[in-house]
Each structure stands twice: as structure tokens, then as C-alpha cells.
Amino acid sequence: MTDFYAWTAALSERGTLPEVFRYAFFVRGLLAVLLLAPLLGGISHLVVARRMSFFSAALGHAALTGLTIGLLLGEPLNGAYGGIFGFCSLAALAMVYIKRHSALPSDTLIGVFLSVTLGLGICLLVAVTKRFNIHQVEAVMFGSLLTVTDTDLLLLLVLGLTLVTVLAVIYNALLLDSLDHTTGRAAGVRSEFIDYLFVMLLTAAIIVSIKIIGALLIEAMVVVPAAAARNLARTTRSYLALSIVAALAAGIGGLFLSTRFLVPTGGAVVLVLSSLFFVTLVGGWMRSLIAK
């Protein structure tokens, strides 16, 4: 990768690419965004179709707690994947299990989990800040380009390809189950298996995205691209395509904003994404008015 970074830096010096391409961390961040956007944009339209937006928020908060657990157990700040994956998986599976075996409305249940994980995370954060600089922890909470490594990119590539492959295989069953469990069941869809598998895929997608977007803002990336796309899409195909385009535009736009104004990457990405949502919302209204 060193040669690649040297090449982009050379192109930048020649004026072919913007000045910011001189920095390897920016190029790494851009590559991460280019890998992340199709993954999160793609998964986003399924999250919204399955009405799991709030669930994703709870997983984002669980990631923060998982991070603090990982750090307390001795994982490096730059790679606390074990803690995040372990705790998020546990929280996700527990939420699905209790949701399927309880009469409680799922938003109530998720609210309970969100409170528990956040409360635990904040308590553990106090212990973590005794060992790490709070600014280092903030980078993981809100996302930072500086923390992305070549190993992260490799992980993102491998995991991203795996997730996309699995999602492509189960896509039709997943969407049918999202539309109506019973109709899906009659068609042979194993609703319970699909439910658990999807939350594990979502957990994995969230974990690989945390360094760029941040634990506290990741929920936005798995909800808002689809919300923005839904304002304009008329078919599943355009829904997926527009979700990915929204995620890509927000990722790249946020990255440039973050570098230009020295604000956390996650925050900048989410701001661009939210702007896209409101633009598409108005676009959708205008289209409806014209159609009338």
C-alpha cells in the first residue's frame, strides 16, 4: 500500500488530485468510505424494511460499551474488535431472543437494552479514561480518519465481501420475511434463522464501520441512506441504488468536510447524510405535487 500512497501523493503534487491526497491517512479514509458506503447503504434499505432503525441505534450504543470492555480487558485502542464484536453480538442476540419470546413491544424492549448498555458503557468509560486519554476514546466514539490502518482496510474488504455475498444469497427470503412473516413462512422462509442471521450481519457491518463513523453515529449510516432513498425510490432496485448513492455521497462529502474543517469524520458524514435526507424529502414532495 505504501507505493499506492506515494503514487496518490505524487499525483497530488502534480496538481492532478486535490492537495489533501498527499496524506496517506486521507487516502486510507477515502478507501474505507468507498468500501463502507455500498455495504452500509445496501444494508440500510433492509434495516428500514425490517423496521430495525431503533435496533441499530441500540447496537451502536452497545458498540461503545463493547469498546470499553475490550479496552479494560487489554485490547489495543486501535483494534478493540474482540470486545465490540463480543458485546454487540451478545446484545443483538439477546434482543432478538427476548423480542421473539416476549409479549413486550419491540421498541420498549430495545429501549430497555439501549439504557442498560449505555449505562454500563458510561460507567466503564470512567475506568477506561484512567488508562487512556479521553481524546483517543473520543476518536472511536465519533469516528476519526487518523485511526484507520491498512489492516482495517483489509478487514473491511474481506468482511464487506463476505457480508454482501451472504446478503445476496438470502436477500429474497429476507425481504419477504420483512414484508410479512407468515407469508414468508408459508413460502418456506425460516423466519427465526433469518432474524438471527440478519442481526449478526448488521453487527458485523457496524463493527467494521466504527473507526470511520464512530460508535455513537453509526446508527445514522444504517438508517438515513435508506430513509433518503425511500423519499424518491419506486422499486426495490432503485431503493437499493439510491441508498448506496446516498451513503457514498455522504461518505465522500463528509470526508472532505472533516478534513477541511477539522471536525470528526462521523459527524461530518452524518451532517451530509441528513442534508441529503431533507433534500430528497422536498424532492419527493415536489414530485407528488407535479404528479397531481
Added chain:
Amino acid sequence: MQDPPVLEIRNLTLLRGNRVILAAAALEVAPRGIHVLVGPNGCGKSTLLAAVLGMAEFTGSIRLHWRAGGRIGYVPQFFGVDRTLPVTVAEFLALTRQRRPVCFGVGRARRAALDELLARVGMEGFLRRPLGALSGGELQRVLLANAIDPLPELLLLDEPASGLDESATRSFEELLLEISSRDGAAVLMVSHDLAQVRRLADEVTLIHRGGVRSGPPARIISGDLAESLALGADYPAS
């Protein structure tokens, strides 16, 4: 010799929470037969269908005696689709008919086959329509099209004609008789329309106060029952 039943239910008990809603129920659905479940709201008709689909807990036995592929077709009473979700009729029908993820599109040949399928329920030309833009009756016909292709051995229908106008109801009944008598499917249907039950049913099961009473429509749907239903009152004791 008479064909063995496709669906055989013995000693079935269904619970809703801790309350027994149906106890020691038994019924059979024969191939080429239309078996209709009738009873007041909340008596467990839809839950019984859900139990057959493996979506509701029960004690007792539910046995399916498949002769061929063992496919179940199902039309729900309520289809919980989010009406703002951008899924077209073609994409919905393709979900169970193509391996390629529908987000990558539905092929031209597949579209032609789906339009033919929709024509069977009087919905040709609706492929590009979003599911959320369909009326209740149109959605019900799309769900029926989805349930009858490929031909199921057992067709479960939960008040399938509830959103249909008179003309669509007649077409639906003709289609149902065709699928059952000509193609050999076994049909288990929930209905509140007693006139329709008399026109279609070979066998009727009345679910009432946790028990069941089965037999030919003329015997089960008595004048008293018809009157009770018309008044929205309780059913006569079995």
C-alpha cells in the same frame, strides 16, 4: 378408495397467552376438497392456520400427508406490508420465483410469466404498481396469485374475499373451485360469508367456545347460526 387427507389435525389445543382458545380439536382436509372454518371473532380460526404453518404453539398433532412437492399456499387476512416501502407487484411475486436478488431486477421472461399469473386473478398490467399503491381488494388478489403458483397441495386462505367486490368475489370463487376440483389442491379457508361457504364448502368446521363441530355445510350452517352471524351475536351451543 378415498385419498388420504392432505391435512390431518388430531387433539389440537391452541393457547392465546394462558387461555385455551381451542381444545381437543380434530379435522381433516381432503385433496380436491374445500374445508371452511367458521366461528366468531377471536375463536382461533386464524391461529389454527398459523399452527398449520408452524407459527403458533400448540399441543396435539398436525400432520401433512404430501403426495408431491408438499407446497403450502397461503393468503393472510392482514398483510402487514409497510405501504411506503417501494416494492412493486413484480418484485413481490419474484421473491419466491427467482434466485437472483430482486434488487438486481426481474428478468423480462419472468415478467411475462408473472403477468400471466396476475391475469388469472384479473390483475394483468399491475406488475409495475407498488404494493403500497394497491387497494385492499387488489392486494388480496395479488396475494392469491402468489399463493396459487406453483400449484400448492394445501391452500390456506384467511378471509381471502374480505376486500373483494362482487365481481372479483365470483372470479375468486371460480378460481378456487378450479384449483380444488380440477387441479386437486386441498383448501382450508376461514370465512364469515355464509352464502359463500354454502357455495364453496365441501366440509365446514364451526369453532365455538373452544370446541369444534364439523360436517357438511347444510348440517353445520343452520338457520340459527346464520341468524346469529347476521346479528353479530354469539353462536348457538354445539
